Amino acid sequence: MSANSPFYNLPELPTFTVTSTDLENGGEVPAPQRSGMMGVEGGEDKSPQLSWSGFPEETQAFAVTCYDPDAPTGSGFWHWVVTDLDVSTTSLPTDAGNPAADLLPPGTVTLRNDAGEPRFIGAAPPAGHGPHRYFFIVTALSEKLGLDESASPAYAGFNMFFKGIGRAWVECTYEAS
Numbered sequence: 001m002s003a004n005s006p007f008y009n010l011p012e013l014p015t016f017t018v019t020s021t022d023l024e025n026g027g028e029v030p031a032p033q034r035s036g037m038m039g040v041e042g043g044e045d046k047s048p049q050l051s052w053s054g055f056p057e058e059t060q061a062f063a064v065t066c067y068d069p070d071a072p073t074g075s076g077f078w079h080w081v082v083t084d085l086d087v088s089t090t091s092l093p094t095d096a097g098n099p100a101a102d103l104l105p106p107g108t109v110t111l112r113n114d115a116g117e118p119r120f121i122g123a124a125p126p127a128g129h130g131p132h133r134y135f136f137i138v139t140a141l142s143e144k145l146g147l148d149e150s151a152s153p154a155y156a157g158f159n160m161f162f163k164g165i166g167r168a169w170v171e172c173t174y175e176a177s
Contacts, residue, residue, distance in 0.1 A: 022048035035122035047097030047120035078153035140166035
């Protein structure tokens with residue numbers, strides 16, 4: 001595993017299945033999941049629909065993240081971090097990452113992304129930087145993380161290191177010319 005993998009230095013976890021009606025694993029990030037807020041023409045900053053199944057029986061909660069390890073930051077770019085989804089939640093509709101849409105279940109905690117917003121922000125790699133990979137990850141947790149909205153995405157990741165018991169993801173790419 002390369003050092004540019006979002007799973008580098010993380011424990012191997014059992015995998016389960018995640019699907020999306022908006023994303024194709026290995027495909028290009030569609031326009032609705034690109035960032036109009038960051039200047040991508042046609043971008044809508046809509047989080048994708050996600051459904052998951054086959055997670056470990058002892059799962060008590062979930063976290064959903066979107067991460068770009070190829071961002072020219074030295075630390076990647078967190079596009080979305082949602083924690084403490086109840087174990088009974090096994091899907092999120094399109095645009096659940098938009099706080100104005102009010103589509104997340106009660107008790108869910110949305111952290112600020114690396115653009116400083118408590119919401120999903122779409123793909124927006126720098127023009128000419130080459131293709132970026134976007135990992136939409138569902139992590140099964142042994143218990144809720146218990147973080148509040150002021151926690152950073154990296155701190156959520158640190159807590160998922162200890163409480164993660166399963167992982168599923170969809171990987172897509174996007175390149176701005």
